[in-house]
Amino acid sequence: MNCKNIRQKVSIRAVLESFSRFPVKENRRTAFYFALDRDEKVPSLSVDYVKNTAFDFGTGKSYDVISIVQQIKQCSVSEALQYLSALDLSFDPGQLPVEKPSEVSYKILKIKKIRHPALIQYLDARKVLEQKHFLKQIDYEFYGRKYFGIAFENNSGGFEVRNTYTKLCLGLKDVTLVRAGSEPTSEIAVFEGFFDFLTFRNLENKLNSGCDCLILNSTAMLFKAEQILQEYPKILLFLDNDPNGKSVALKIRNDYQNVEDCSLIYHGYKDLNEWLIKTKEP
Known part of the structure; x- marks a missing residue:
């Protein structure tokens, strides 16, 4: 074009x-x-x-x-x-109808277990297929066209939607808190996106992931995480190795005590998931 x-x-x-x-x-x-x-x-x-x-x-x-x-x-x-x-x-x-401000441009048609071969292949390529129980398959309509993708729910009931070609949020944008049990743990691991969280779960034996996890779903949502982070004596950061991720990591280290930056684990890679994809044996 x-x-x-x-x-x-x-x-x-x-x-x-x-x-x-x-x-x-x-x-x-x-x-x-x-x-x-x-x-x-x-x-x-x-x-x-x-x-x-x-x-x-x-x-x-x-x-x-x-x-x-x-x-x-x-x-x-x-x-x-x-x-x-x-x-x-x-x-x-x-x-785009503008006379009804309350209308939205999408419609969620169905939410179900992930069964579509293309989505299973996508998760397998991202090396997180074992963690698909954290996800759903979502069928939706966007500006009159029908699509499907994997869906990761946030704290406000919105869905982060991904497939090979799509990256968007349906509903309200928010963070996602995943607790390890009924009570907060002594540590919380913080991620930018849910693929890094799923990667972390894959590596739980090596990384001792028996802790609560907070997925920002965008660094712009950090302001919604502030009250949650105050509950935890220790914060583990698994943010992206880019200027934006480093900036957010610095802000969290300045605002909270006992913060550990774990990005050295995947030094030289954009994020934890990319590190897993490029280093894990087929």
């Missing part, structure tokens, strides 16, 4: 979700996100789902789907177009 087609046909919300960025506040037409280029506690990026544009009140910058990718990836227009062309994120802005 050319620039004009991409600006008109690629959903700005889905592009942001592809980078694990989700709204802090939203209604049917607009939403507020945290800024693309800085850390902040009050979201300043206003996104208009119908116009398919965004405006940063902190800097005065306006964005379309192409410039958003450029800002996040720090890349050229051609590289941004290549990224967007590889995603299945199309939508028709003319079909």
